[in-house]
Amino acid sequence: MIVAASFILASLTASALAAPPDIRLIAGEMNERDLYDPAKQLWKVERWEQISVVDGVPTALRVSMEDRLAKTRTDIDVSAVRYDVPLPEGLLEPAQLPKATASSLWNELGG
DSSP states (O other), X not given: OEEEEEEEEOOOSSSTTSOOTTOOOOTTSOEEEEXXXXXXXXXXXXXXXXXXXXXXXXXXXXXXXXXXTTTEEEEEEEEEEOSSOOOOTTTTSGGGHHHXXXXXXXXXXXX
């Protein structure tokens, strides 16, 4: 089964688009990391593809996670990225999350 999602990301800090510290994203290359279960069997393969420099930051526009044991795969295709977008105070506070979709921020970002 393949699950794909396309969306606009408004603000990124440490997220799926940022590779972990042991992976250096290089524009024009595919970068990947193998993850192993406690029995040292290959469990998942995480890939960062379509690397583009956005606001000086190497950014993966396609991220995938393949679960080799469950035989599933999740793909994230990103259509737009902006860094350092100021967020309204409290937007991501747990109590405010049900109202977050109504924020004017999304209209300002073109979403």
